[in-house]
Amino acid sequence: MSQEPDRLFAQPLPQVPDFAFNEDVVRVFPDMIKRSVPGYPTIVENLGVLAAQFAQPHSVLYDLGSSLGAVTQALRRHVRTEGCSVIAVDNSAAMVERCREYLNGQDSMFQELLPVQVVEGDILALQFQPASVVALNFTLQFIAPEERLALLGRIRQALLPGGALILSEKLRFDDLEEHALLTDLHVAFKRANGYSELEIAQKRSAIENVMKPDSLEEHRERLLAAGFSKVVPWFQCLNFASLIALP
Numbered sequence: 001m002s003q004e005p006d007r008l009f010a011q012p013l014p015q016v017p018d019f020a021f022n023e024d025v026v027r028v029f030p031d032m033i034k035r036s037v038p039g040y041p042t043i044v045e046n047l048g049v050l051a052a053q054f055a056q057p058h059s060v061l062y063d064l065g066s067s068l069g070a071v072t073q074a075l076r077r078h079v080r081t082e083g084c085s086v087i088a089v090d091n092s093a094a095m096v097e098r099c100r101e102y103l104n105g106q107d108s109m110f111q112e113l114l115p116v117q118v119v120e121g122d123i124l125a126l127q128f129q130p131a132s133v134v135a136l137n138f139t140l141q142f143i144a145p146e147e148r149l150a151l152l153g154r155i156r157q158a159l160l161p162g163g164a165l166i167l168s169e170k171l172r173f174d175d176l177e178e179h180a181l182l183t184d185l186h187v188a189f190k191r192a193n194g195y196s197e198l199e200i201a202q203k204r205s206a207i208e209n210v211m212k213p214d215s216l217e218e219h220r221e222r223l224l225a226a227g228f229s230k231v232v233p234w235f236q237c238l239n240f241a242s243l244i245a246l247p
């Protein structure tokens with residue numbers, strides 16, 4: 001994957017535009033997400049391990065909001081279940097183009113990987129096939145809040161018995177002290193990863209209109225309302241968490 005360092009917000013911008021998954025972001029995305037999301041490498045690798053426990057023979061594994069395909073690659077490294085295939089979906093043309101290149105690279109290095117299809121499209125308009133694993137890795141927070149329940153309902157309907165949704169998100173907290181503490185610690189994490197105060201501040205204003213985190217309680221209630229039977233948090237690092245939701 002690209003090693004280009006993320007300096008997108010390093011210079012003062014007269015006006016900070018809303019964050020978009022465009023070509024500039026695509027070029028630096030592996031560096032950006034690793035330095036911005038505490039626990040990201042652990043979540044991605046273990047998503048493959050978890051998926052291998054839920055994958056059902058002859059079913060589809062979805063990677064929704066696949067970006068450069070980090071989750072898809074982890075699914076292909078870990079899942080050995082007969083007849084499974086991966087469908088990666090993203091609505092950013094720049095992401096999809098680069099994702100296909102990376103997956104071709106993975107195909108040329110390893111044999112017997114699950115077949116994969118990368119679709120450029122809106123996950124809100126997707127006709128789901130019966131699926132055993134659905135990964136939403138830091139994608140739901142970019143979906144308009146009023147669309148989230150219906151999307152989760154459609155995913156629940158598509159899930160086969162024995163399957164699972166794995167949902168990773170940035171969290172907000174109703175307890176103001178807890179929210180302030182974990183937000184400060186997240187800023188410290190970014191600083192420790194080499195981001196300046198300016199970069200941190202400009203990135204914050206770029207994402208505040210486009211990325212709307214929910215609390216753990218909101219996630220749990222919405223997943224239950226969408227028809228999931230059980231919600232199990234399996235990872236949290238600072239204000240970032242990942243949940244398993246069972247059909």
Ligand SMILES: C[S@@+](CC[C@H](N)C(=O)[O-])C[C@H]1O[C@@H](n2cnc3c(N)ncnc32)[C@H](O)[C@@H]1O
Nearest residue numbers: 021065066067070090091092122123137138142
């Ligand atoms: C933070 S990134 C996801 C990171 C990725 N899952 C990973 O683990 O590396 C969010 C992605 O969701 C995509 N996205 C946002 N809204 C979408 C939608 N409605 N349909 C499809 N993709 C969407 C964005 O283009 C972006 O690539």
Ligand SMILES: O=C(O)C(=O)C[C@]1(C(=O)O)C=C[C@@H](O)C=C1
Nearest residue numbers: 032033036037138170203207211
């Ligand atoms: O919360 C932040 O400050 C972030 O940078 C988070 C986040 C994310 O969770 O997706 C936002 C945009 C980029 O895709 C990388 C990381």
